[in-house]
Amino acid sequence: MKINLSNQDVQSVSVGKVERLSGEDLKKCYQCGNCSGGCPVSYKMEIPPTRIMRMLQLGRLEEVKAANSMWLCVGCLQCYSRCPKGCSVAAVLEALRQEALRESADRVDVKELPMPLLKKAPQQAIVCGFRKFVS
Numbered sequence: 001m002k003i004n005l006s007n008q009d010v011q012s013v014s015v016g017k018v019e020r021l022s023g024e025d026l027k028k029c030y031q032c033g034n035c036s037g038g039c040p041v042s043y044k045m046e047i048p049p050t051r052i053m054r055m056l057q058l059g060r061l062e063e064v065k066a067a068n069s070m071w072l073c074v075g076c077l078q079c080y081s082r083c084p085k086g087c088s089v090a091a092v093l094e095a096l097r098q099e100a101l102r103e104s105a106d107r108v109d110v111k112e113l114p115m116p117l118l119k120k121a122p123q124q125a126i127v128c129g130f131r132k133f134v135s
């Protein structure tokens, strides 16, 4: 597929913000694929970790933000431990979640959660879930 890129895309201000928030240098990624290979949930992600890094390098932030990947990441750090360049996709996804939640794009509506689920779920899971999915 042909991709048309402009300098504006590649030096996107929004992607620069993701780099600052995550502390990661996206340019270091050379697309070896180790992160996706080790990620336990990449098979469910609309955009797997390796592609997330590439798409951000290309300034395609909006597509990455629209995908479910950042919400599925379980923060296990397999991607980081396997990366030969020391990149943490986990940190990048955390930065994307922070940005989304700052825009009040809550992933779940607390009021919509069914009571039987809330009664059954461990308290810690509920707190962690709210921290991750709600602004």
Ligand code: SF4
Residues within 6 Å of the ligand: 035, 038, 039, 040, 041, 042, 049, 072, 073, 074, 075, 076, 077, 078, 079, 080, 089, 090, 093
């Ligand atoms: S931290 Fe997230 S992206 Fe990285 S391997 Fe674990 S689930 Fe996948």
Ligand code: SF4
Residues within 6 Å of the ligand: 028, 029, 030, 031, 032, 033, 034, 035, 036, 049, 050, 053, 079, 082, 083, 084, 085, 086, 087, 088, 089
């Ligand atoms: S493991 Fe590191 S260098 Fe390899 S694709 Fe993932 S982020 Fe890029």
